[in-house]
Amino acid sequence: MYRICVRGCVSERLGSAFEGMRLEPGPAETGFAGEICDQSQLFGLLDRVRDLGLELVSVQPQEAAVRPEDSVPDVTVQDGR
Template sequence: MPVRGYRLVVDGELSDELGLAFRGMTLTREHGTTVLAGGVRDQAELQSLLQRVSDLGLTLLGLEALDENGDTRSHA
């Protein structure tokens, strides 16, 4: 099964320590938000990632699937 790229935007600039909860994802802090980007193998892994956002009390501002070039495919 191919890996699909995703880009999640959460409210607040996550600390490096909190960022460890998202190993395998690239963290970029931008104007009061944090962008998490990386590959996700399947829907179960995506659900786990979203649950981690919730468990940490973070506010999800956006979720985008990326095409193979890293461009946005869809918005949720």
């Protein structure tokens, strides 16, 4: 997971250029968050930021949320004596 922040408020229409990313609008910055598979995809998104004339504020890796089905169950082993 990554979060890319740009300066200003980005409309949903402009945000649709970042397919697969979740738009997180804010008053002074807009974030795009989502799964990025490799550096090629990351650089492609950063190229899109530049091509659209957006001012890049930050790029931050995010910890992926753990889904319940991905978690390891708590198992208690009992002594059979």
